[in-house]
Amino acid sequence: MVSISWGTIKSLLLFFGPILLPKAIGYYQRLRASSKAANQxxxxxxxxxxxxxxxxxxxxxxxxxxxxxxxxxxxxxxxxxxxxxxxxxxxxxxxxxxxxxxxxxxxxxxxxxxxxxxxxxxxxxxxxxxxxxxxxxxxxxxxxxxxxxxxxxxxxxxxxxxxxxxxxxxxxxxxxxxxxxxxxxxxxxxxxxxxxxxxxxxxxxxxxxxxxxxxxxxxxxxxxxxxxxxxxxxxxxxxxxxxxxxxxxxxxxxPPDPAARVEAVTRQLLATKSRLSAIGIVKNTSLRDEELRARTSAYWTHEGRLMREVMEDRDVVEGVNDALTNRINIQDISRDAETYALNMLPQPRPPIPEATTVG
Structure with a gap:
């Protein structure tokens, strides 16, 4: 290797340091940013x-x-x-x-x-x-x-x-x-x-x-x-x-290759589908059981009563009026909430028509 004196090294550092140091810092910051952008x-x-x-x-x-x-x-x-x-x-x-x-x-x-x-x-x-x-x-x-x-x-x-x-x-x-x-x-x-x-x-x-x-x-x-x-x-x-x-x-x-990303998204979709299927099974089970169905009806009836009491509160009324003043359609919001609550209640089965005889 070439023999270089310490004085020469100091001179080179004094000359190239102010040029190379900002570039090195910027390169390191770009590396950190690219690593964060990869989200790994x-x-x-x-x-x-x-x-x-x-x-x-x-x-x-x-x-x-x-x-x-x-x-x-x-x-x-x-x-x-x-x-x-x-x-x-x-x-x-x-x-x-x-x-x-x-x-x-x-x-x-x-x-x-x-x-x-x-x-x-x-x-x-x-x-x-x-x-x-x-x-x-x-x-x-x-x-x-x-x-x-x-x-x-x-x-x-x-x-x-x-x-x-x-x-x-x-x-x-x-x-x-x-x-x-x-x-x-x-x-x-x-x-x-x-x-x-x-x-x-x-x-x-x-x-x-x-x-x-x-x-x-x-x-x-x-x-x-x-x-x-x-x-x-x-x-x-x-x-x-x-x-x-x-x-x-x-x-x-x-970042992972496209095939790995597609596989990860597919795995997440399958997991979400499994959860939705489990929720559907639980809901069907609760609707078929009389005791659970009665508890569900009582819960939403109680919630509806609380909602009416809250809506009749003075502060709530003032808030509603203020919302109406700000052109917020509170009727649509109330209707959507009522529809959501009715959908959560079990629907009564229609009566079976009696058979008629031809005389």
Whole structure:
């Protein structure tokens, strides 16, 4: 990754902050509004989405652990606290004193043969010990040869993480809740890989030639390796967070498809029809039973009497007059109420006509 100073970061934040911050707030507000417009209630995390989040969280944790210094390749100059311009024999004498039995390893011997000039040491800081020690065709006069040899190991973490992202966001393993983020995960992984290759290929490794103290040397390979694993881990965490908020309808809630909506409306209509049928059964039962029918008649008779008493009240009369003044047809309202009350009463059965005989 490109080495950027804190002063440069502050300058970029001061310049782009006032422009990007309002846009970020507006984008978040639009996301909240679209989620509310979808009218989807917050639901528990589905099992398929939980599988995707578990996979991504585990890989993210592994990547963040690998970014720590104990898991990085050995740095000879930092291990021996040596300057970049130290003589080769002195450097490897110090290194041998740190090895078990004062014996150099095979990689140490290969690096000793490579450290014939300052150019090789600068390339060591750019591409790391493995590339410099094991490349069979690389020469310091052609720095691009080291880049060509380093590309497979450089892209390996990106490709492996991209495969894991594809598995974690596949509909077969993680369901449709995670599959909607499959394209975003692929784009994020491809952008990270492209930026990583660009930063390594355009790095100005010659700037370290002017460093006279060990603390002034830019350990580009080790810094970029840590950033690479950290960025990949953050991408996995970001995709896991997107899967969580979208699968629980907290954000990015999508409205149900037309078939699901038609099914829900049909289910509601069937439930309403069942309730109406139950009400009809209860009403028919109450009308067929003499005791229940008598209670119903008594209830509505009592209600009618109360209604007449209320209508004869002085306040009610004044209210009616006021309503008449405001052109409200109180007669129609009274007639509708009387019709409603009569419809609720059981209707008497018509008498059966007597049979007549022809004389």
């Amino acid at each position: 209630p917050i639901r528990p995390l589905p099992a398929s989405a939980f599988r995707a989040i578990s996979i991504l969280s585990t890989i993210s944790l592994v990547l963040l652990v690998l970014a720590l210094p104990p898991f990085s390749p050995e740095n000879l100059f930092r291990l021996t606290s040596s300057r970049l311009q130290i003589p080769t024999d002195v450097l490897f004498t110090r290194l041998a004193s740190l090895r078990p039995g004062n014996a150099l390893t095979q990689t140490d011997a290969a690096l000793r043969l490579k450290f014939v000039n300052l150019e090789s040491r600068l390339l060591y800081l750019q591409f790391g010990p493995e590339v410099l020690a094991s490349c069979p065709f690389c020469v310091s006069d052609e720095p691009k040869t080291y880049l060509y040899y380093a590309l497979p190991s450089l892209l390996a973490p990106h490709l492996l993480n991209l495969v894991i992202l594809s598995l974690a966001t596949s509909a077969t393993i993680a369901g449709n809740e995670a599959a909607r983020w499959r394209r975003s995960a692929a784009v994020a992984g491809a952008v990270a890989a492209g930026f990583d290759v660009w930063s390594v290929s355009t790095y100005n490794y010659g700037a370290n030639a002017r460093a006279t103290r060990p603390g002034d040397v830019d350990m580009f390979f080790w810094t970029s390796r840590a950033l690479r694993h950290a960025v990949l881990g953050l991408i996995d965490v970001g995709i896991a967070a997107l899967v969580y908020v979208s699968s629980t309808n907290r954000l990015f809630a999508a």
